[in-house]
Amino acid sequence: MILIGFMGCGKTTIANELGRKLNKEVIDLDAVIPAIAGRTIPEIFADEGEAAFREYEYRALKETLQKDVIIATGGGVVTYDKSYDELKGLSGRPVFFLNAPFEDLYKRIQQDENRPLGNQDSEKVRELYNSRLDKYTSLASREVSTLQTVEKTAAEIIVYMDESNL
Ligand SMILES: Nc1ncnc2c1ncn2[C@@H]1O[C@H](COP(=O)(O)OP(=O)(O)OP(=O)(O)O)[C@@H](O)[C@H]1O
Numbered sequence: 001m002i003l004i005g006f007m008g009c010g011k012t013t014i015a016n017e018l019g020r021k022l023n024k025e026v027i028d029l030d031a032v033i034p035a036i037a038g039r040t041i042p043e044i045f046a047d048e049g050e051a052a053f054r055e056y057e058y059r060a061l062k063e064t065l066q067k068d069v070i071i072a073t074g075g076g077v078v079t080y081d082k083s084y085d086e087l088k089g090l091s092g093r094p095v096f097f098l099n100a101p102f103e104d105l106y107k108r109i110q111q112d113e114n115r116p117l118g119n120q121d122s123e124k125v126r127e128l129y130n131s132r133l134d135k136y137t138s139l140a141s142r143e144v145s146t147l148q149t150v151e152k153t154a155a156e157i158i159v160y161m162d163e164s165n166l
Pocket residue numbers: 005006007008009010011012013014030072073074075076108109115146147148149150153
């Protein structure tokens with residue numbers, strides 16, 4: 001399964017919880033990218049720019065989709081057409097859009113410096129969120145709120161998987 005959604009929606013956290021519960025390997029694209037690029041996410045943004053970051057992210061996505069693992073994507077994966085098309089073309093693999101009100105997401109991402117695009121003033125980040133919403137929705141097999149505990153979110157996803165025989 002693949003988890004998508006804006007920064008701070010809980011993709012990494014929920015993927016790890018699902019991995020524990022389902023005893024399945026978890027791969028976070030934000031961890032694969034620095035391994036491919038040989039530098040951290042903020043370094044890639046600062047030295048090579050966002051376009052280069054999106055290409056690394058696309059390579060990380062393609063490589064990881066070969067494996068039967070739980071995938072936590074980065075918040076902006078949907079903004080790059082090649083990555084979007086890759087996700088759109090998946091069949092038989094559920095894509096969960098994790099979501100919460102923008103104000104909650106913004107609060108959650110302030111404690112972390114690994115998100116250069118999240119460390120801007122709230123109106124800029126809100127614009128980014130609004131510009132991505134349709135893309136998350138159009139890729140989603142199911143939207144799940146993370147305005148509930150991590151355990152409840154993971155349980156909701158597992159019920160959906162069971163009911164859909166996935
Ligand atoms: N109900 C919740 N579900 C998931 N995460 C939550 C929840 N409440 C608070 N958080 C917190 O939100 C923060 C962001 O979560 P996380 O890093 O999993 O987001 P993400 O979607 O992976 O973001 P990014 O796109 O930047 O990788 C974490 O500190 C997490 O503990």
